[in-house]
Amino acid sequence: MKKKRVAGVFFSLMLTAGLMAGCGGNQQGGSSSGGNGGGGGGGDVIKIGANLELSGGVASYGQSIAEGLDLALEEINKEGINGKKLELVKVDNKSEAAEATNGAIKLISQDKVVAIIGSATSTNTLAQVQVANDNKVPLITPTGTNPTITNKDGKVNEFVFRTCFIDPFQGTVAAKFALNELKVKNAAVLIDSSSDYSKGLAASFKDAFTQGGGKIVAEEAYVAKDTDFRATLTRIKSANPEFIFLPGYYEEVGLIVKQARELGLNVPIMGGDGWDSPKLVEIAGKDALNNTYITNHYSSGDPDPKIQEFVKAFKAKYNKAPDAFNALGYDTAYFLADAIKRAGSADPVKIKDALAKTKDLQLVSGTLTLNENHDPVKSAAILEYKDGQQQFKTKVNP
């Protein structure tokens, strides 16, 4: 009996000692990797993580960002940063939030990256915010537009940044465009209730639209992966809206636009950057997409020389015109490279400080200056679909 107790105490002491040793070891590992200026294994490479939607429901976004990143890293590595090359470690989050969290933990603890790029959607980025803050590793989302990613309840997430503008801006721009350019008086809103992105855009659209004197006549919702929207659309049709705001992702949006046109709902439909995918045109069909508009980060049809140079380089590598996700992936690599260069070291905390001070950085998607919330202040492009092609309509400044 006594022997057992002694053994118990002994084992628990051993366990505690082991735990403490483990913690100490980790801490030491962390500081030493920071000290020698290369979490990414030291030497001549700086490891960067990319946690992207390479498969799953919104795989087209993740793959587009990866293409942009690859092109940018190729260009950056020609000269290198302070004599070092950047190396990209990609993980696939399968378009799921839980996988995104796992991916971030893996990148930080196993691959020892100095920063993480990703994910494409707001929901999957939000799933990584806690991990990035706790481990003090910068996280930059190229396209996550939900405001709470960088700023939650008035408190800035110190280690989280983004390259794109935020949802309220997109929703507000859409509302202004509907009121001033399309001259509509009432609108219906159809949202994806399983997406933070969709809800965020819809909320700011409703605010700006009603403040501008418009009226919301119908509000309906669907859930991602639905395929039949005819019943909901019939309900919207009976409210006689002049305009439909549809902030969602391309898979469902494609089906909704197609089914709306079949039911004779021929009013203009508008959405955000979530529409931007070649799959949208395949699913909805060219004719159904006429008279639809989106707000986007950039347009390959913009005559700006910086944009045209990028379009040329992208076409040379991938043999297609770059979409906004390609451009933002490309820009994110430059955004991070610029910060690493200015930080003068690959210490994640120093990179974070340099990122926060980014000012007047010339990128493909506009001139980037970060505000105090780590959100870029830059312009939005409005595009119109004509026979399945995006046409540059106008540029709106904040």
Place this chain on the structure above:
Amino acid sequence: MELIQQLVNGISLGSIYALIALGYTMVYGIVRLINFAHGDVFMVGSFVGFYAVTMLGVGFFPALLLAMASCAVLGMIIERIAYKPLRHAARIAVLITAIGVSLLIEYVTIYLRGAQPEAYPSTLLPDRNLELFGVVISSQSLFILGTSLVLMILLQFIVHRTKIGKAMRAVSHDAEAARLMGINVDNTISATFAIGSALAGAAGVIFGIYYTKIEPLMGILPGLKAFVAAVLGGIGIIPGAMVGGLLLGVIESLVSGLGYSLWRDGVAFVILILILIFRPAGLFGKNVREKV
């Protein structure tokens, strides 16, 4: 007018459920097996049709036949490999195997071609909208309803008027006694799976045409809904599956039409629970007491 439009929407949604439920209920009726892989055979059929059209460049009917034939073969392979060795095992073992087979088909498809969606070519069937007093009916939904009805009648004919149908009914009644009477039970069950899976394949192609977007996990929800439809009509009863499917589609459309679109799937499964509690044999089923 809105109500009539919602009924039309519901019937076209329901015809798809009915089409999948026909194969489901048939396999259950003969082998007493809830084949959860049925929805995934439906998905495979959809992809076979898609690749037949885009890569081989064939028209609608050859694509449909190709999808039905490949699904029939797939169904027989599944039965031989996964279900036959378990024929005398407990029901629960077979059910779990069915779920395993379902996941296997889904993820093998993802492994082979990735998880990204495909869009069916829109030129496969003429798509015209008929407008009657403000109600829009698409020619495709009429076509789907027609196909479901024809297949149901064909199925009834096979089961009640042909030799293989007679064998199926005998096996369904008592497999051991049927074997003693000289019926080849294994072949009969294979034929059942072949016919049921071919129906799923046809439903897959038609789903692709009507809803455009197909992807490797598309079979899960329609598969479950078809199961609800089959139980609603009385599992194992062919006209029951048809009525159950249509009824489920109409109920879902009406729920969405009342503004509760987020409750739609929930209502479908509440119906399943209510049916199982109050009328386990389904609308068309008779409560037969098990003979001792």
